[in-house]
Amino acid sequence: MAEAIDLLIVGGGITGQSAALTAAGAGARVAIVDMAQNVGSHANAGSLHVQMQSRFLRLNPHLAENVESSLPLYLAAVAEWDVLDEALGGVELTREGGLMLAEGADQMAFLREKAEREAKKGLAVDILERPELERIAPYLGPNIVGAEICRDEGKVNPLIANRKMNARLSALGVRHIADRIIGIEAGDGKPAAIGQARHKAAHILIAAAWGTEALTRSLGLRLPTPPEPLHMNITEAGEYAIKHLVQHAERSITLKQFRSGQVVIGGGWPARQNGVESTPRVRGDSLLGNVALAAAIAPGIAGLRVLRTWAGVNTPVDGKATIGPVRPGARVSLSLPGDAGYTLGPIVGRSAAEQILGLPSQIDPTPFAPNRWYD
Amino acid sequence: MSKTVRFTFDGEPQTATGSVSVAAALTGAGHTRLRRTDGDSARGMFCGIGVCQDCLVTIDGRPNRRACMTLLEDGMTVETQAARAPLSGPAPPRLKAERLSPDVLIIGGGAAGLAAGIAARAEGAEVLLLDERKVAGGQYFKQPARADAPAMDPQQADGAALVARARESGVTIVAGAEVWGAFDGPEIMASTATHVYVLTPRALIVATGAYERPIMIPGWTLPGVMTVGAAQTLWRSYGVLPGKRVAIFGNGPLCAQVALELSKGGAEIAVLGETAAPGWTQPRAVAAMALSNRALAAKGAGMLAGLRRRGIAVTWRAKPLAIEQTGAGLTVAYQAGKRHRQVTVDAVCLNFGFQPQNEILRLLGTAMRFDARFGQLRPDRSAVMETSVPGVYAVGDCCGLGGAHAAMVEGRIAGRAAAGGSGPTDKESAELSGHRRFQDALWQVYAADEPPGIEHATPETLICRCEEVTCAKLDDALKAGGSDIGAIKRATRIGMGRCQGRYCAPVLAAYLAGKQGRPLEDLSFFAPQVPIKPVDIATVAATEALLETPPADG
Numbered sequence: 001m002a003e004a005i006d007l008l009i010v011g012g013g014i015t016g017q018s019a020a021l022t023a024a025g026a027g028a029r030v031a032i033v034d035m036a037q038n039v040g041s042h043a044n045a046g047s048l049h050v051q052m053q054s055r056f057l058r059l060n061p062h063l064a065e066n067v068e069s070s071l072p073l074y075l076a077a078v079a080e081w082d083v084l085d086e087a088l089g090g091v092e093l094t095r096e097g098g099l100m101l102a103e104g105a106d107q108m109a110f111l112r113e114k115a116e117r118e119a120k121k122g123l124a125v126d127i128l129e130r131p132e133l134e135r136i137a138p139y140l141g142p143n144i145v146g147a148e149i150c151r152d153e154g155k156v157n158p159l160i161a162n163r164k165m166n167a168r169l170s171a172l173g174v175r176h177i178a179d180r181i182i183g184i185e186a187g188d189g190k191p192a193a194i195g196q197a198r199h200k201a202a203h204i205l206i207a208a209a210w211g212t213e214a215l216t217r218s219l220g221l222r223l224p225t226p227p228e229p230l231h232m233n234i235t236e237a238g239e240y241a242i243k244h245l246v247q248h249a250e251r252s253i254t255l256k257q258f259r260s261g262q263v264v265i266g267g268g269w270p271a272r273q274n275g276v277e278s279t280p281r282v283r284g285d286s287l288l289g290n291v292a293l294a295a296a297i298a299p300g301i302a303g304l305r306v307l308r309t310w311a312g313v314n315t316p317v318d319g320k321a322t323i324g325p326v327r328p329g330a331r332v333s334l335s336l337p338g339d340a341g342y343t344l345g346p347i348v349g350r351s352a353a354e355q356i357l358g359l360p361s362q363i364d365p366t367p368f369a370p371n372r373w374y375d
Numbered sequence: 376m377s378k379t380v381r382f383t384f385d386g387e388p389q390t391a392t393g394s395v396s397v398a399a400a401l402t403g404a405g406h407t408r409l410r411r412t413d414g415d416s417a418r419g420m421f422c423g424i425g426v427c428q429d430c431l432v433t434i435d436g437r438p439n440r441r442a443c444m445t446l447l448e449d450g451m452t453v454e455t456q457a458a459r460a461p462l463s464g465p466a467p468p469r470l471k472a473e474r475l476s477p478d479v480l481i482i483g484g485g486a487a488g489l490a491a492g493i494a495a496r497a498e499g500a501e502v503l504l505l506d507e508r509k510v511a512g513g514q515y516f517k518q519p520a521r522a523d524a525p526a527m528d529p530q531q532a533d534g535a536a537l538v539a540r541a542r543e544s545g546v547t548i549v550a551g552a553e554v555w556g557a558f559d560g561p562e563i564m565a566s567t568a569t570h571v572y573v574l575t576p577r578a579l580i581v582a583t584g585a586y587e588r589p590i591m592i593p594g595w596t597l598p599g600v601m602t603v604g605a606a607q608t609l610w611r612s613y614g615v616l617p618g619k620r621v622a623i624f625g626n627g628p629l630c631a632q633v634a635l636e637l638s639k640g641g642a643e644i645a646v647l648g649e650t651a652a653p654g655w656t657q658p659r660a661v662a663a664m665a666l667s668n669r670a671l672a673a674k675g676a677g678m679l680a681g682l683r684r685r686g687i688a689v690t691w692r693a694k695p696l697a698i699e700q701t702g703a704g705l706t707v708a709y710q711a712g713k714r715h716r717q718v719t720v721d722a723v724c725l726n727f728g729f730q731p732q733n734e735i736l737r738l739l740g741t742a743m744r745f746d747a748r749f750g751q752l753r754p755d756r757s758a759v760m761e762t763s764v765p766g767v768y769a770v771g772d773c774c775g776l777g778g779a780h781a782a783m784v785e786g787r788i789a790g791r792a793a794a795g796g797s798g799p800t801d802k803e804s805a806e807l808s809g810h811r812r813f814q815d816a817l818w819q820v821y822a823a824d825e826p827p828g829i830e831h832a833t834p835e836t837l838i839c840r841c842e843e844v845t846c847a848k849l850d851d852a853l854k855a856g857g858s859d860i861g862a863i864k865r866a867t868r869i870g871m872g873r874c875q876g877r878y879c880a881p882v883l884a885a886y887l888a889g890k891q892g893r894p895l896e897d898l899s900f901f902a903p904q905v906p907i908k909p910v911d912i913a914t915v916a917a918t919e920a921l922l923e924t925p926p927a928d929g
Contacts, residue, residue: 139462163866167855176856223380236439236873236909237413241462260413261459282905284558285922292919295912302916303438303464305909307873 008201015042021097024172034253035180043312044342046158051150071121077347081126091161098245099373107249111148124151138301155160203320223373229271235304237261271311280311323368382451394520398442399613407598408454428873467913476595477503480576485513487771487782488582492546494790495505505552515779555910563584578793585729585772594698603726619722625726626650646695650823660819667812677860727827737903759792781810
């Protein structure tokens with residue numbers, strides 16, 4: 001018989017892994033059960049977001065308040081990435097800031113107002129006019145009139161981060177179970193995750209992103225987590241020149257360059273997915289639109305060629321994290337970043353694990369309690 | 376008259392004669408080091424057909440141009456490509472965007488594609504044919520780059536005649552066209568130096584051929600080491616020899632053919648090493664070959680006789696072990712039977728079988744089956760060469776090795792069917808099975824003990840030449856628990872480089888399957904993704920103008 005598990009984590013993305021790192025580091029016997037679909041954290045492109053993403057606001061104007069109130073969590077999240085960078089021995093993390101570009105006076109006005117709101121929440125933001133912007137981002141096109149800079153933002157190389165995280169968890173003795181969990185049993189005794197096998201543990205943490213909805217229905221929650229299949233592109237390596245995470249005030253784009261020289265172009269262009277369990281596929285129109293937009297705002301990249309494209313899945317939920325036991329005292333907990341999962345994963349996973357183990361937490365988890373999802 | 380073309384390489388004035396690729400011009404001028412890698416190694420032309428991306432140079436300030444696929448122009452400034460090009464190059468040229476919907480679209484202008492085009496035109500269909508090279512003909516018929524150059528031999532003359540027939544029949548041939556996108560529909564995206572295209576044909580015929588498999592041994596990435604086909608293109612298309620003294624190692628009749636051609640061109644063939652045992656040890660297979668196609672068997676026998684007359688002895692059961700850059704050139708250590716030998720040459724040519732270029736088929740989701748004998752995926756096809764995706768046909772070596780003669784029959788059958796004509800005639804069916812019997816016997820004669828995998832690679836041997844992933848690094852990732860090919864890719868970057876896994880994927884898939892005791896199948900390989908070949912950002916941007924409805928961004 002296998003050794004007893006103190007904490008079973010459903011989902012092997014960055015959130016579940018971070019929870020495992022915290023719990024195993026505190027001496028708990030931890031196992032991660034994962035279905036190896038590999039389209040969340042393992043398909044992520046490594047942006048570390050802090051400022052409010054114009055794209056989310058445009059698509060979900062009714063959730064603006066959730067996003068704005070989460071800004072301190074984003075600040076804690078990037079600080080947690082600094083800790084992780086140190087702990088894992090370097091994940092190509094840079095915190096050189098993020099630019100949100102404007103192409104006209106109205107967009108500049110929007111950014112000014114946004115920056116003011118963000119500054120109140122403690123973000124290090126400034127408005128840059130064209131000359132100042134040109135000095136730090138000479139690759140930009142002439143149509144860009146200015147930008148908001150958020151000095152807290154940055155990027156990591158997710159390939160390196162995921163590999164080093166895996167190695168660290170193995171070294172800590174975290175077990176890895178390959179199974180697809182289809183339900184959670186939470187009776188009076190030990191809870192169990194049900195897949196091909198029945199996995200019992202003293203406590204279960206659901207870190208299953210878009211899979212959360214199906215697993216929490218029987219737990220008395222109505223928590224919609226539709227997957228958002230997204231498109232990404234990567235180029236061959238060029239000289240390191242794009243130091244910031246680049247976004248646009250009105251259009252969907254993220255543009256950044258890894259230290260290794262490749263430029264990653266993404267930002268939420270749709271991919272095609274037939275059902276939550278299928279691997280999303282690249283759409284031709286997204287590829288054309290996304291790359292053409294990148295070429296228009298940053299003509300300096302025109303000498304590079306696109307090498308690969310791929311699709312991954314984001315789980316936006318309601319723009320606010322969900323962290324903690326499904327009911328006070330329950331032995332099943334949730335850790336769901338609620339958009340920007342790769343940025344928020346480490347802090348959300350860590351906080352969830354800290355609550356389960358009764359450790360002091362860096363953030364106040366009360367606003368993120370699952371009670372807003374009670375059926 | 377061949378005219379002299381002037382250009383510079385890293386600031387030094389150079390000249391070349393006639394119509395040649397940049398790679399051929401540089402080879403002729405003695406320059407084989409064309410780019411630096413991230414690990415600061417030198418690389419040069421390897422595949423010669425636009426696949427490996429190791430001959431990248433900067434031309435007139437524009438980085439990342441393939442020297443093998445770019446025709447030299449008077450006054451060009453060519454520079455060694457730095458590992459990471461600056462993001463400050465000149466603005467790319469403006470490209471004209473066109474959306475076309477031909478009755479039949481053929482991708483690939485080799486034996487299969489040309490035959491398909493002629494047959495489809497005979498049925499009255501409007502036919503558009505895209506070919507990657509400046510001159511159609513494909514790898515078998517390899518045409519000279521200069522239009523007025525006389526044919527070197529009957530094989531080249533037959534090719535010229537086939538290209539001429541295709542043109543006369545009214546096939547529209549777009550040369551220098553790179554297909555980079557394939558989406559359901561089918562919807563094909565392609566580009567030339569001046570145009571970008573979105574193509575939505577009524578029927579699609581994929582005739583993309585194959586590329587050569589190397590052997591992964593220490594030094595296989597050194598400048599001056601190239602595929603046998605690359606050396607053949609240098610000579611047959613551009614009249615340039617890969618070096619004065621050449622070693623050829625590989626498996627199959629192409630090696631002997633190219634040895635003979637280069638020798639006639641004035642090169643010294645220091646070694647012609649063949650993996651297989653000599654044909655006389657397999658009299659039955661030789662007899663079967665002769666029975667199934669007397670003419671082709673005679674051509675093969677003539678080739679071996681020609682080699683003997685020129686004093687070139689085939690070293691049977693030969694296997695290269697390592698290549699090293701020494702003061703005198705490239706020194707190859709090799710095995711000849713049980714003996715170890717070494718030879719020093721200017722150029723080393725390798726061909727250890729072929730890999731079908733089936734990226735378009737895999738992207739369109741055609742059903743594929745793994746052929747263990749040749750280590751290749753082959754698409755399921757009907758009697759008229761239609762794949763499991765209606766309206767998508769596949770012909771020739773992109774469906775697994777079959778040879779140019781079978782490819783032409785397949786092309787005829789598919790071309791007619793795609794244009795709404797009748798199925799194969801009895802004569803065509805008989806011809807096709809004759810060619811297939813010949814191929815079967817041929818590869819029995821040339822049967823090697825084992826396909827060139829990585830089981831015998833040394834720890835420091837590069838498995839992924841683009842991302843410079845060694846065998847040791849790959850083994851570490853396997854030990855760390857990587858189980859599927861995607862996980863190994865993410866952990867090591869193997870297959871993430873410019874050739875998009877074309878060299879490492881087949882051997883890695885076989886290696887993983889072997890270790891895990893699983894059969895190879897479609898899913899054993901990297902998942903197919905666009906772009907099919909690296910595509911200029913400017914090309915993608917110009918193609919966006921052809922979108923019928925602007926996509927919803929987000």
